[in-house]
Amino acid sequence: MEVIILKDADEVAEGGARRVCALIRQNRNAVLGLATGTTPVAMYGKLISACRIGEISFSEVTTFNLDEYLGLAPDHPQSYRSFMQRQLFEHIDIDTDNTYLPTCRAGTDPETVCRLYEEQIKSVGGIDMQILGIGSNGHIGFNEPMSSLASRTRVKTLSEHTVADNSRLFEPNEYQPSLAITMGVATIMEARRILLLATGPHKARAVREMIEGSVTSRCPASALQLHQRVTVLLDEAAGSELESQGYYKRAHEQNTELLGASNF
Numbered sequence: 001m002e003v004i005i006l007k008d009a010d011e012v013a014e015g016g017a018r019r020v021c022a023l024i025r026q027n028r029n030a031v032l033g034l035a036t037g038t039t040p041v042a043m044y045g046k047l048i049s050a051c052r053i054g055e056i057s058f059s060e061v062t063t064f065n066l067d068e069y070l071g072l073a074p075d076h077p078q079s080y081r082s083f084m085q086r087q088l089f090e091h092i093d094i095d096t097d098n099t100y101l102p103t104c105r106a107g108t109d110p111e112t113v114c115r116l117y118e119e120q121i122k123s124v125g126g127i128d129m130q131i132l133g134i135g136s137n138g139h140i141g142f143n144e145p146m147s148s149l150a151s152r153t154r155v156k157t158l159s160e161h162t163v164a165d166n167s168r169l170f171e172p173n174e175y176q177p178s179l180a181i182t183m184g185v186a187t188i189m190e191a192r193r194i195l196l197l198a199t200g201p202h203k204a205r206a207v208r209e210m211i212e213g214s215v216t217s218r219c220p221a222s223a224l225q226l227h228q229r230v231t232v233l234l235d236e237a238a239g240s241e242l243e244s245q246g247y248y249k250r251a252h253e254q255n256t257e258l259l260g261a262s263n264f
């Protein structure tokens with residue numbers, strides 16, 4: 001795992017956007033795995049700017065989101081489809097037909113949606129780079145603690161912890177779903193590279209368990225220790241509980257010296 005501790009959330013967004021831009025410049029047909037949540041929003045803002053000034057184009061890019069609530073229509077303002085439209089897709093030159101979420105429309109069998117999602121990812125040759133956040137309970141996607149590390153795309157019940165964490169995004173009397181379809185841990189692990197962003201002190205413990213703890217379904221993000229190409233971008237607060245902070249900083253300085261800007 002490459003662990004990079006940056007000054008603040010803006011540097012994390014900048015570092016994330018730089019890596020995504022480098023991938024798209026290298027491969028205009030790139031397949032990106034996307035995440036919702038608060039963390040990637042600033043990075044999406046920077047990608048929108050890069051697209052507006054013509055630095056990158058998403059016209060040939062395909063995207064797969066990690067997850068979607070079950071029981072919300074795609075045009076519901078709280079659906080992750082709506083979130084992605086607002087935060088990214090409406091502002092870039094992507095073909096919406098090439099943007100996928102595991103959406104289960106009314107009357108459709110969720111298991112069929114899950115199976116098809118896996119097939120759709122395979123049919124485009126897999127995901128080149130998966131963007132991830134991390135839940136304060138160590139989840140990735142909606143793979144809650146005790147999710148099988150061999151799991152594939154499926155329906156998951158959200159933990160009380162996650163429902164409480166996300167309640168800030170819902171009005172007091174608004175319906176908040178507690179079921180979702182999420183890529184599994186094993187689905188995520190098949191991405192050729194992984195870019196995980198975490199900011200804020202409330203992520204510090206989960207970040208420590210992910211990087212320095214044992215590989216365990218108690219912290220699904222810890223499975224990433226078994227992936228060959230993971231970059232973790234942290235702000236100081238999210239990295240504050242790591243034991244080996246000094247080592248990560250030194251390694252990053254040396255890697256930057258050795259590999260320079262080509263190291264995305």
Ligand code: PGA
Nearest residue numbers: 037038039040133134135
């Ligand atoms: P957040 O969510 O970015 O809103 O903190 C991250 C996650 O739950 O994966």
